[in-house]
Amino acid sequence: MTETTPPAFAPAAEKDSAAAARRGSARGSYRAGFWLVAAAFTALMAFGTAPTPLWPLYQVRDGFGATTVTVAFAVMVIGAAASLFAFGHLSDRVGRRPVVAFGLATAVASAVVFAVSPSLPSLIAGRVLTGIAIGLMAPTATAYLTDLYRQAHPERPGAAVPALVGAGANLGGLALGPLAAGALAQWASAPLTTVYVVFAAVLAVLLVVVLRCPETVDRSTAGHQRSVRFALRPGGRTSFGSAAAVGFFSFAVMGLFSSLGAIIVRGQLGITSTFVVGLAPFTAFAASAVAQLALAQVSHPRLLVSGTVLFPVGLALTALTLYHPALWLALVAAGLSGGGAGLLFKASVVQSVTSAEPASRAGVLAAFFVVAYLGMGLPSVAFSVVIQHAALRPSMIGFAAAISLGAGAAAAVGVRTHHHQSTLRPR
Numbered sequence: 231m232t233e234t235t236p237p238a239f240a241p242a243a244e245k246d247s248a249a250a251a252r253r254g255s256a257r258g259s260y261r262a263g264f265w266l267v268a269a270a271f272t273a274l275m276a277f278g279t280a281p282t283p284l285w286p287l288y289q290v291r292d293g294f295g296a297t298t299v300t301v302a303f304a305v306m307v308i309g310a311a312a313s314l315f316a317f318g319h320l321s322d323r324v325g326r327r328p329v330v331a332f333g334l335a336t337a338v339a340s341a342v343v344f345a346v347s348p349s350l351p352s353l354i355a356g357r358v359l360t361g362i363a364i365g366l367m368a369p370t371a372t373a374y375l376t377d378l379y380r381q382a383h384p385e386r387p388g389a390a391v392p393a394l395v396g397a398g399a400n401l402g403g404l405a406l407g408p409l410a411a412g413a414l415a416q417w418a419s420a421p422l423t424t425v426y427v428v429f430a431a432v433l434a435v436l437l438v439v440v441l442r443c444p445e446t447v448d449r450s451t452a453g454h455q456r457s458v459r460f461a462l463r464p465g466g467r468t469s470f471g472s473a474a475a476v477g478f479f480s481f482a483v484m485g486l487f488s489s490l491g492a493i494i495v496r497g498q499l500g501i502t503s504t505f506v507v508g509l510a511p512f513t514a515f516a517a518s519a520v521a522q523l524a525l526a527q528v529s530h531p532r533l534l535v536s537g538t539v540l541f542p543v544g545l546a547l548t549a550l551t552l553y554h555p556a557l558w559l560a561l562v563a564a565g566l567s568g569g570g571a572g573l574l575f576k577a578s579v580v581q582s583v584t585s586a587e588p589a590s591r592a593g594v595l596a597a598f599f600v601v602a603y604l605g606m607g608l609p610s611v612a613f614s615v616v617i618q619h620a621a622l623r624p625s626m627i628g629f630a631a632a633i634s635l636g637a638g639a640a641a642a643v644g645v646r647t648h649h650h651q652s653t654l655r656p657r
Contacts, residue, residue: 260382263443264375264392268399270330270436271371274337275403276410277429278306278364279515281357282488283412283508286496287422292350300614303489305354307607309361310368311600318369318596319460322589325447326374327440333366334437341430345423364603369595372396372579376591377446393583394526397576398519404484405515408492412508421504460593466585469647473581474598475640476534478605480571480578482633483545484518485606486613487511487564494622499555506557510564517565518572525573531648533577534641540570541637545630552623574637575602581644609633 281288285299294302321329340359343352376392383389414428415421462470491514492507501507521540525533544567551560578598586594609629616625 257382259444260378260446264378264382264395266436266439266443267330267371267374267378268395270334270440271367271375271396271399272403272406273429273432273436274334274363274367275400276405276407277337277341277433278360279404279407279488279511280411280425280429282408282511283492283504284415284422284425285489285492286502286507287415287504288353291348291422297611297614297618298350300489300611302350302353302357303485304607304611306357306361306364307485307603309358310365310603311361311607313362313365314369314596314600314603317366318599319590319593321370321373321447322592323447325445326370326377326592327443327445329366329370330374331437331440333363333370334433334440336366337363338430338433338437341426341433344426345430348422361603365596365599368400368599369592371399372583372595373592374446375399376583378444381444381446390526390580393576393580394522397522397572397579401484401515401518401522401572401575404488405512405519408488408508408515409505409512412505412512415504415508417505460597461587461590462585462594463587468643469581470585470594470598472640472643472647473578473585474601476574476578476637476644477582477598477602479633479637479640480537480541480574481602481605482609483541483567483571484514485610486629487514487568488606489610489614491564494552495557495560498552499557499560501557509557510560513561514564514568514571517568518575521569521572522576530577530580531645533573534644537570537573537577538638538641540566541574542570542630542634544568544570545634549623549626549630552626574641577641577644578602581648 281303285294285303288294288302289299317329336359340356340363343356343359346352372393375396379389379392379395380387410428411425414425418424488511491511495501495507495510525536528536544563544565547559547563548567551563579595582594582598583591613625613629616628
């Protein structure tokens, strides 16, 4: 029998096949990492709003007033802003994965503090830790998702999927928090403990999973490069400024529903069910995510215009709910307000990303989220102080008008900047 000699090109073909298999495996790892990071992002943001339907329970147990509740909510915002300012750019140097993992670990510690100690100082400390965790997670996970998607799909460099999933995870998580916590509080025993034990377990599992995700930052070169914490593309200053302002006003509505929404629903509508009380903030945040998905292919200017139209309509109906209390009206108002805020938020995130130099993407997003989270806290605190000295109904009308006008003005600048930049691009 004559022995057949293998073709001379066989070893080269085998090497090419092995290289292709490695590339395919790497892409699969990046694809899996993309969705695992999105899940971790969603869970941590859900933990941030989990106390929303529990605030009335804290009021009953500890005699909190509206201002105390708002301050307890706002310290999370302060923690988030401080964390964003101090560490938001860190992942551009040390890598995305360790920062996301540390954010999850901080959230687990926060949940443990909530669960083991019911006192007001512990509540404040837990909220500060929650804010730090969110500050670590929000810009880093947004940048991480962009990196992972581009590694998994290098043929789609300009795809909007990472921004859409990132914004959806952010707002979708904020929506799921009140719903999950409200359900647990309604049907589980010891609600002010059980909610946090469940979240601690989920976050701990996701921490272990995230540690197995691939890193996307080359730390061997990032550590030797001069760190540019905040760098915008040429001509990006106005674009970023308007995006940050839009983020501020869109998050102001979310802050209102997260801090005082449950108390207003319970006090004005007379509803005591924690699950139903959690529906209003859930509806607002869920509508934000759904609106983004429904209008995923809409251009940036149209997103801003659509959000600017829905935003004041929802806020006007929110004010109307105080004059004609009805659960269905409150939910419709929350849905329209949240939908408009979600569209504005998505447009502002995309605008911030495109304004940033690639090497400073996380740092620029950190600055954006600092402004956005200040919007979530400061207007709500101001509103809670105002209603201690003025009637709730006219105060809500004034709040709605001020936030709507601010969002409209910032969105108008964003649309004008987008059109100006489009005319400068080569055809």
